[in-house]
């Protein structure tokens with residue numbers, strides 16, 4: 001048997017699918033290797049020692065074998081099970097959304113220690129408390145910022161003037177806030193209340209002590225949820241389209257070389 005290169009890493013299980021009789025293919029988030037897909041053989045047999053260490057949202061220390069095609073999980077030791085996330089349907093739904101968001105924003109073999117620690121923090125926050133809204137809004141804003149999509153929250157994205165207090169707008173295609181006058185020019189702009197803008201700025205500042213004390217009225221919570229989900233959807237679809245475009249460029253035959261234009265002297 002060919003010698004396999006082994007490596008150790010901590011990982012969070014983002015999701016799993018069954019493979020064959022008793023195996024599963026896991027999508028893992030790791031701090032040093034980004035997203036990793038790996039097979040864990042025989043995990044569905046009652047005799048498997050690894051089953052309880054590799055459920056969705058578990059944080060575990062793993063030993064993996066690098067293999068052609070797909071890596072293989074050979075050992076797993078639980079660090080944090082986040083059991084509460086699998087016992088309450090609302091928490092399971094929130095954690096699944098968190099895992100899916102990170103799955104869509106990360107690439108394979110692209111190290112992301114900040115995203116890894118962010119997801120660890122948010123899963124523990126969801127597991128430990130009754131509030132499911134603020135942890136998800138925190139995850140959305142921080143994950144978007146880490147991926148280069150931090151929305152502009154201080155000046156109108158169209159006319160660049162500072163925002164007036166009152167009703168402004170938010171547009172995913174514009175990448176942030178719009179003043180009342182410019183809002184009408186963007187088809188996807190939605191109204192943004194002054195309180196929602198204040199919470200978005202707090203989320204941007206990453207002031208966890210204050211964020212964890214905030215109790216938002218339901219209407220404000222729903223306004224932020226609708227707005228950030230629309231922005232997340234826009235960004236992830238935009239990313240998927242860019243990836244698809246990259247794939248077509250990679251598959252296309254190389255374009256004939258053209259002579260470089262002459263450099264004009266200033």
Ligand SMILES: [Zn+2]
Pocket residue numbers: 156157158159160161178179180181182183
């Ligand atoms: Zn404007």
